[in-house]
Amino acid sequence: MTELREVVVCAPLRTPVGRLGGALAPLDARALAVAVLRALLDRTGLDPAAVDSVVAAQGYPTMESPALGRVAALDAGFPITTTGYQLDRRCGSGLQAVLNAAMEVQTGVADVVVALGVESMSNAPLYTEQGRRGVPPGGLLLHDALARGRETVGGTRYPTPDGNVGTAETLRAEYGIGRREQDALALRSHQRAVAAQASGAFDAEIVPVEVPGRRGSVVVDRDEHPRPDSTLDALAALRPVLLATDPDATVTAGNSSGQNDAAAACVVTTPDHALRLGLTPMLRLRSWAAAGVDPRRFGIAPVPATHLALARAGVALADVDVLELNEAFAVQVLACLADWRIDPEDPRVNPRGSGISLGHPIGATGIRMLATLAHELPALDGTLAVETMCIGGGQALAAVFERA
Template identity: 80%
Template sequence: MTELREVVVCSPLRTPVGRMGGVLAPASALELATTVLRALLDRTGLDPAVVDGVIGAQGYPTMEAPAFGRVAALDAGFPETTTGYQLDRRCGSGLQAVANAAMEVQTGIADVVIALGAESMSNAPLYTVEGRRGIPGGGLMLHDALARGRATVGGSRFPTPEGNVGAAEVLRAEYGIPREVQDALALRSHRRAVSAQESGAFDAELVPVEVSGRRGSVTVDRDEHPRADTSLEALAALRPLLQRADAAATVTAGNSSGQNDAAAACIVTTPERAAELGLTPMLRLRSWAVAGNDPLHFGVAPVPAANLALRRAGIRFDDLDVIELNEAFAVQVLACLADWGLDAEDPRLNPRGSGISIGHPIGATGIRMLATLAHELPALDGELALETMCIGGGQALAAVFERAA
């Protein structure tokens, strides 16, 4: 086999992140995806005919856009020669799309691939599996894809009846993490995200979205989820989600990630092809790794995944300038940090906020994080970054990136 080619990431972009039922709710995941793909072409001047394929990550698809990457590419104006497909590794889907694109480029299967992630959790489907052979006597049962996916993600052998929240409470009990410490991390996340918004730090990575509503078209150019008005007192007043079942429960809507809408995309290619196309690489992929564990402990799966990715890159935590650890729950971030021996106030950790403040649009999150860290590294005069996230069902994904310019 020939030697693997070097891979670079160019022009990572993202839409603003909308709240559940918020300003982006009228837009489907496909509409968000086509918006970010068109912006990627416009800002880079890339000829869509040179793109070999689009890998579309999405956690809550419907058959309105099957093989999501292909349909999004066609709707965005790419030629019919552009291939595409869809993948789902839950919370890690976006970063997995980048990894898959990298493998295609590294092996010479493709030269230019776009990794795309999109989610409209506001429009996640209600579905039935009971109507194909006639309607049962009691009528059809409609499942909420959001809730159902969290309850079934461990399969029949590893049930998660209380979903990811229940698994987060398992870590709270085992690691002895107090509610106050979780809320403090959540507040810090919001303050960092709001500060980034106010300073314009997100501007270069953002793509405005035009949304049609009853009162006409509205341009959305700002993340909706960060809360400038939150406080420790406000967070402490929120009721734990599982309080009725567990009097010691601590996980609330305030110290958990949001349910959100967004899309993000980036170009994956070789340095040589980037130069030919007039693209400016922002990151080099140094290594990546995936790990699996007990679904009830999925929140600490980033520990083995990140450890392996760092080992493959030949570096340690001390060598990193940015650590982007998605905040699915404050308690799982704190559990990971405890295992790594890192301080929760480490300035390298999510310098501009993460899932609790910015939001967690499942399929888009991995590339949203990538877009943010690509701009954080030069702003902080850093060279190396780790991106990692836990994945519902007992998995985690991690990647080490090096600043390319």
Template identity: 80%
Template structure:
């Protein structure tokens, strides 16, 4: 077999992350995707004809943009010769798009691929599967894609009737994690994200979004989700989501990730092709791994995934300078850290916040994290980073990146 080529990451960018029903709600996922793709072309100066394909990740698609990567590419001005497709690995979709792009490049199937992730959870569809067979006696049932996806993600054999929150509470019981520890982690996340914005650390990775409105357009250029005014007292005053059925429940809207809107993208190619196109690589993919586990314990699936990725790279946690572990829930992060033997206040862990503070726009999250860690590494004078996230339904994805 021919030796695999080196895959490098160039120009990772993201839009601001909007709140559910917030400033970006009028903008659909395709428009967010087009915004970040157009910025990618403008900032790099790359000829779009040089791009072989666009891999578009999205967790809540509609048929407004079938084969999401292809449609977004066409709308962003890529030629008809640029292919594209759509993938869904739930919370890991954005990182999977990067990994898929890297595999195409490494094997020589493609030379230049754009990995794209976009999500507008504010516009997730309400749908029916029964409408074509006539109107049922009780009327048509419209399913909310957001809630339904969390209930069905384990299939018929591994039901998750209480969704991801129920899975998080299971880990709370299993690991004995207190509400106070969860709220403390959530507060640190917000403080770090707010500090990053105040210092200008997010500026280079962020692409503003123009939102049309009846009184004229507005420009969104900052994440909506981080809260500068939150406190332990405020977090402690929030009700547990499953509190009615479980008096010991601890997961709240304050110590869990949000439902959000955003897009992110990057170029994946070889060092040689990057040089010929005038691109500057910022990261090199070192290794990656996926793992599966019981859907009811999906929050700790990053443990085996990260362990495998590090083992394949011949590395350990002591070798890492940045650890980007998506904060689906504070309790899930704390459970992973317990298994790894890492401290919750480790400065390498999400130095600029994560899902609890920045938000979790499902299809875009993995690429948002990549854009952030690509800028964190040089700013912190680091060389190696781990990116990993749990995935609803009992999966996880992890990848090790080296600074170029």
């Protein structure tokens, strides 16, 4: 068997993260994808003909851009020889795109692959499966893809009728995590993200996006989701989503991740090819792992996934300088940290905020996190980082990266 080649990540970039219905809403997923791909070529000087494939992640696709990696590559000016496809592992999709690209490079199937993650939750489709059989009595039922995906992700054997919020409340009851703890974590997330914005910490990873409008184009160059005005009192005033059916409910819009629009991309290749192409490696992939748990408590899945990834890398959590744990819900983060025996205020955990403050554009989040940690490591003079996230349906991914 051929020995696996070393893999490095170069030029991880992202668009700003837009709010649902916000500044990026006029752009569909393809437009966001094309914007970040063009920016990647501009910033690196990479010859698009050198790219073997574009692996794209998207959680809420339509048939406007089938096999999004291919369509976006063509629209961004890549040659017809550049292949592409799309994948969906829900919240882990972006990181999975990087890992798929890495496996292609490791095995020699490809030399240079672009991993792409994108989501326009503002344009997630409303759909029906009934129209081809005629219009039933009462008319056609339209499903909201955003809500429906959360209700069906456990299949018929592991139903999640209350969506991901219901599973978060399950962890709240299991771990005895109070509302105030959750709101405190949410506030800390916003404070860290706002501080990073103010210091210019995100500038190197963000590419501005031009958004057309009736009064002319507007350039968006700043994340919309962080709230500088957030306070514990404001968070405490929000009503729990499931309060009507659960008097002990604690999960609110304020201590949960956002629904957002963004795209992110990076180049995955070998050190030798990076040198030949004039690319500067930022990260080396040390190991990765996936784990599965009961879909009804999916938020805890980063614990086994991270343990396995760390074991494969031969390191421990104590060796990690940055732990990027996506904030799907504050309660889910707190449950994972409790199992790891890590203080919620540990400065290694999401130093510049995460899903609650920066937002969670499903398909893009994994590469957004990668872009952030790639710049955090040198800023903090760190060496090792872990990226991990829970995944609706009872999965998680974790990857160990080393500063290149």
